[in-house]
Amino acid sequence: MNFENILKQLNSELEPLEFESHPFLIKWYNNHVDDKFKLNYAENTLAVLVINKPKMFDKLFLKFLFDKFKYGSESLESHNDPIDLCMTETFSQIKQKFEEMDNNEIDVIKDFEMMPGNRRPKIIMQTCAHVSGAAYFYDPKKIENDRLNDETNTNLLKKNLMGVCLHSKYGGWFAMRCVFIFKNIILDNEELKWRQPIDPLNGNYEKIIDLLKKFNYNWKDSTYRDVIKVKESYSSIQREYFNLEPKYRKDLIKEWLEYSNVEQLIQTYEKIFKDKNLKNYLVKNFYIV
Numbered sequence: 503m504n505f506e507n508i509l510k511q512l513n514s515e516l517e518p519l520e521f522e523s524h525p526f527l528i529k530w531y532n533n534h535v536d537d538k539f540k541l542n543y544a545e546n547t548l549a550v551l552v553i554n555k556p557k558m559f560d561k562l563f564l565k566f567l568f569d570k571f572k573y574g575s576e577s578l579e580s581h582n583d584p585i586d587l588c589m590t591e592t593f594s595q596i597k598q599k600f601e602e603m604d605n606n607e608i609d610v611i612k613d614f615e616m617m618p619g620n621r622r623p624k625i626i627m628q629t630c631a632h633v634s635g636a637a638y639f640y641d642p643k644k645i646e647n648d649r650l651n652d653e654t655n656t657n658l659l660k661k662n663l664m665g666v667c668l669h670s671k672y673g674g675w676f677a678m679r680c681v682f683i684f685k686n687i688i689l690d691n692e693e694l695k696w697r698q699p700i701d702p703l704n705g706n707y708e709k710i711i712d713l714l715k716k717f718n719y720n721w722k723d724s725t726y727r728d729v730i731k732v733k734e735s736y737s738s739i740q741r742e743y744f745n746l747e748p749k750y751r752k753d754l755i756k757e758w759l760e761y762s763n764v765e766q767l768i769q770t771y772e773k774i775f776k777d778k779n780l781k782n783y784l785v786k787n788f789y790i791v
């Protein structure tokens with residue numbers, strides 16, 4: 503199968519689960535990162551970044567939880583992070599399918615995987631997002647170089663800030679999950695066209711600084727995710743999950759699994775949050791307590 507058909511087929515596996523797939527060449531990534539992060543594949547090897555859209559949580563993850571821990575016999579306690587587990591199982595099924603189908607040899611590297619022996623990530627997802635055109639990466643190191651003369655922000659930017667990506671449709675309401683590397687698909691130079699990522703802030707320096715401040719100092723309030731108008735964002739049930747510290751999340755899942763099915767769980771949540779929002783609206787606008 504040629505690489506374009508592989509990309510189409512991979513996308514058709516991922517799209518119904520609310521993922522997006524974005525191809526790139528290994529050399530596009532390696533050209534940017536320091537030697538210690540470079541990936542050891544031929545430079546024109548085909549890679550595909552997978553990101554999840556806001557609805558993945560309700561559509562794939564909740565169903566996964568019910569299938570595995572309510573209807574199935576597995577115990578929640580015997581696994582570390584349920585999201586990582588869901589991603590690992592989903593991507594490894596897809597990998598297997600593609601390996602059986604066409605003698606492909608595939609490595610899947612997930613966002614949470616670290617290099618053995620140190621705490622360095624195996625792959626830097628934000629760089630993958632930028633070079634594949636999936637999302638724009640605002641790199642504080644880059645801004646610092648460009649704007650060294652700007653006194654107001656120089657001090658702030660010296661503080662080793664983390665960079666952040668924005669998606670043109672989903673702002674910050676998405677996550678980068680894995681990269682599929684097709685080890686035996688080596689392309690010719692011009693075969694895959696490089697797609698420039700859309701800069702949703704149009705290079706506006708003040709907006710970029712504001713985004714970096716929000717992401718680094720106030721990431722818990724999620725305002726960094728909403729610095730542009732977004733098409734979709736996380737559902738109330740998803741927000742409740744991610745707002746909890748990881749150590750409390752399994753208890754919340756156990757409460758969810760008391761519902762008879764995913765649909766009933768989601769409907770109940772929507773109703774609770776609608777009522778809560780209505781109450782907040784009345785309190786705010788009509789001083790009703």
Ligand code: B12
Nearest residue numbers: 534535536613623625626627632666667677678717718721
């Ligand atoms: C380690 C890590 C953390 C550590 C941070 C440690 C630190 N201060 O560095 C901790 C646990 C604290 C953390 C917290 C959070 N994280 Co975090 N984290 C990561 C992780 C696993 C690796 C990041 C990393 O170490 N990168 C290595 C450094 C060296 O990379 P870098 O600074 O970008 O430098 C590279 C670039 O500059 C590049 N480069 C150089 N020149 C050029 C030029 C161009 C054009 C390009 C494109 C690149 C490029 O080369 C450099 C490397 O050599 C990534 C997932 C992943 N695997 O990438 C998620 C990730 C960065 N985190 C993420 C998030 C959302 C968070 C949190 C909000 C919590 C959360 N909900 O998970 C908080 C925010 C904390 C904060 N703002 O302070 C998201 C970012 C989403 C986004 N929209 O960008 C990621 C991508 C996870 C994901 N799956 O989506 N995180």
